[in-house]
Amino acid sequence: MKDLINALEKTKIKFLIGFTEKFKSSGDLNESSIEDLETLLLSSDVGVSASQRIISDLRKKIRKGALISQDLLNIELKKIMTEILESVEVPLYTNNKSPNVILIIGANGAGKTTTCGKLAKLFKTMGKSVMLASGDTFRAAATDQLGFWGKKIGVPVVSQGLGADSASVIYDAFTSAKSREIDILIADTAGRLQNKMGLMEELKKITRVLSKIDNSAPHEVLLVIDAGVGQNAIDQVKVFNEMIGVSGLVLTKLDGSAKGGVIFGLAHNFKIPIRFIGLGEKEDQLQVFNAKQFVEGIFS
Ligand SMILES: Nc1nc2c(ncn2[C@@H]2O[C@H](COP(=O)(O)OP(=O)(O)OP(=O)(O)O)[C@@H](O)[C@H]2O)c(=O)[nH]1
Numbered sequence: 001m002k003d004l005i006n007a008l009e010k011t012k013i014k015f016l017i018g019f020t021e022k023f024k025s026s027g028d029l030n031e032s033s034i035e036d037l038e039t040l041l042l043s044s045d046v047g048v049s050a051s052q053r054i055i056s057d058l059r060k061k062i063r064k065g066a067l068i069s070q071d072l073l074n075i076e077l078k079k080i081m082t083e084i085l086e087s088v089e090v091p092l093y094t095n096n097k098s099p100n101v102i103l104i105i106g107a108n109g110a111g112k113t114t115t116c117g118k119l120a121k122l123f124k125t126m127g128k129s130v131m132l133a134s135g136d137t138f139r140a141a142a143t144d145q146l147g148f149w150g151k152k153i154g155v156p157v158v159s160q161g162l163g164a165d166s167a168s169v170i171y172d173a174f175t176s177a178k179s180r181e182i183d184i185l186i187a188d189t190a191g192r193l194q195n196k197m198g199l200m201e202e203l204k205k206i207t208r209v210l211s212k213i214d215n216s217a218p219h220e221v222l223l224v225i226d227a228g229v230g231q232n233a234i235d236q237v238k239v240f241n242e243m244i245g246v247s248g249l250v251l252t253k254l255d256g257s258a259k260g261g262v263i264f265g266l267a268h269n270f271k272i273p274i275r276f277i278g279l280g281e282k283e284d285q286l287q288v289f290n291a292k293q294f295v296e297g298i299f300s
């Protein structure tokens with residue numbers, strides 16, 4: 001919880017501190033302070049529709065014009081915001097397939113490779129056997145980067161040379177993981193934004209090839225999103241979900257970003273489970289998403 005509170009510091013300053021100051025000056029919850037709150041939600045990257053939902057839920061709960069304490073208001077706000085996030089608090093379930101295949105996708109620099117390493121660590125700690133597949137054959141250092149994580153965590157990494165066919169690397173990893181009875185195969189992919197259609201075609205090919213071996217694979221398509229991109233996160237989810245299909249989200253780099261409020265927009269707009277959150281660069285700085293703790297983190 002301490003890690004989460006620290007990571008959410010900037011998001012909190014932007015939202016809660018601003019809100020407390022504004023409320024103090026107006027004293028009661030009237031039309032103008034409700035507008036202030038809505039503006040603050042918008043400037044905290046919560047997004048239009050999620051902000052409107054929060055405000056309308058709040059209006060229902062508190063009789064307009066009623067003088068209420070800041071504490072009471074915070075309690076109601078926390079409840080509403082927790083409800084939004086709870087609708088997407090669905091932990092990643094791994095079945096007893098051997099292997100479960102988790103495909104990691106996302107935009108350039110979102111934190112995919114780092115998340116692969118952190119996830120490997122998380123599953124290993126749970127007693128699962130893990131294999132990593134380096135499906136990013138586009139960037140020279142990508143395989144080295146994943147290899148570094150594999151060594152650090154102590155899990156095998158399947159890779160081929162630069163320019164190799166990404167789908168064939170992941171296909172090979174799948175057959176190898178199957179024969180070695182590995183529990184979890186985590187496949188990294190490239191994230192080049194400059195060639196969006198090329199990337200989407202490559203990702204589609206990967207899912208096609210995987211489903212040939214096992215028609216339920218990939219068992220999870222995890223879209224990694226950098227919280228720092230703010231509202232742009234909404235577009236990223238839309239595009240990847242339409243083109244590939246996304247079963248879970250990872251929101252990274254919450255530490256050091258003041259735009260963590262975007263999580264409410266993601267939850268409200270898509271209802272796609274948020275599986276994990278990234279709170280730093282280190283191997284143990286990935287947490288299973290917990291709605292209550294997240295909101296506590298902002299309000300603490
Ligand atoms: N502070 C912080 N940094 C992170 C987090 N996750 C990843 N990073 C950093 O973000 C940078 C990019 O991470 P990568 O994992 O290489 O991102 P990627 O999506 O694989 O990037 P490409 O493969 O180039 O598309 C690295 O410097 C990571 O250490 C996080 O949760 N917090």
Ligand SMILES: [Mg+2]
Nearest residue numbers: 112113136142
């Ligand atoms: Mg990468």
